[in-house]
Amino acid sequence: MRRSNCSKNSLGLPSPLRARMVAAFLAALVVAQSACSRSERPRTKDDIFQDRLTVDTLYITADGQQITAPGNADRALVVDQAAGAIAWPAWRCDNPACPGRSATGEPFVFPWPDPFASVSSAGAIVIRQPVSDADFKTMDDYAEQKCPQCLAQRNIARESDETRQQYKNWCQPHVLPSAAKRLAELDAESAAIAARQRERFEQRQDK
Ligand SMILES: [Zn+2]
Known part of the structure; x- marks a missing residue:
């Protein structure tokens, strides 16, 4: 098949259409990157505090029925x-x-x-x-x-x-074994945040 020249690009599309597609692609990329940077912001001690509240919890009713569910602010479950x-x-x-x-x-x-x-x-x-x-x-x-x-x-x-x-x-x-494991991970994360904060503080003091 013979290709026409200049007016079409390697995709075989007219240039203005290709430009619009590239612009749309770049716009999508910017949106994706900003969503990404939101989810990748450094976690804070407050994030860890919230995570601690929602570890797996064993709940028991007055008549002995047992349910495992994430912890909640009420510290109780309506069964x-x-x-x-x-x-x-x-x-x-x-x-x-x-x-x-x-x-x-x-x-x-x-x-x-x-x-x-x-x-x-x-x-x-x-x-x-x-x-x-x-x-x-x-x-x-x-x-x-x-x-x-x-x-x-x-x-x-x-x-x-x-x-x-x-x-x-x-x-x-x-404390359920899965919760103990998660709490240990959160303790380690919290200690790492404290160490980073201390490091930044000491760097500021040195300046
Ligand atoms: Zn006892």
Whole structure:
């Protein structure tokens, strides 16, 4: 096939059309690059703080149903809106003699449900304020975390303050292995950011 000369380029297109295509291509490139630089801005400690809040979390309902989901600002999950069922982040009991330990010695995990929480008709978690003496008694009881398995064999009224504190200290947030791994990565990233900031500060001091 014989090509005509000058008026067409190597794509066989008239020059003005090619110029428009090149301009469109360049414009697209600029848009892509700016989107790219937005996503590649250096991560800050605030980014890491946000990521820490959303690591995989084991949630447990009051009746023992377990759900793994990302952490959220509510620190709770609505499981069944109609029934008003809420799942709470899991805690574990580190008491070596906890009767809830599994046959293989795994710690007992349990929820710590807020007695003042409920589910609104819109599906949101609502926390009401305590108002009555009974409410304040409930509040005090809620504030002192207790493993339900250990509680069944304790006699709190006769315990020393030290023993009571020990039972409380045995209750710790349960961290899933995947979350522990992610939190370690975020700790390392946070330390690297701090080191870079220190380096920049020292460079400024040297000038
Ligand atoms: Zn226990």
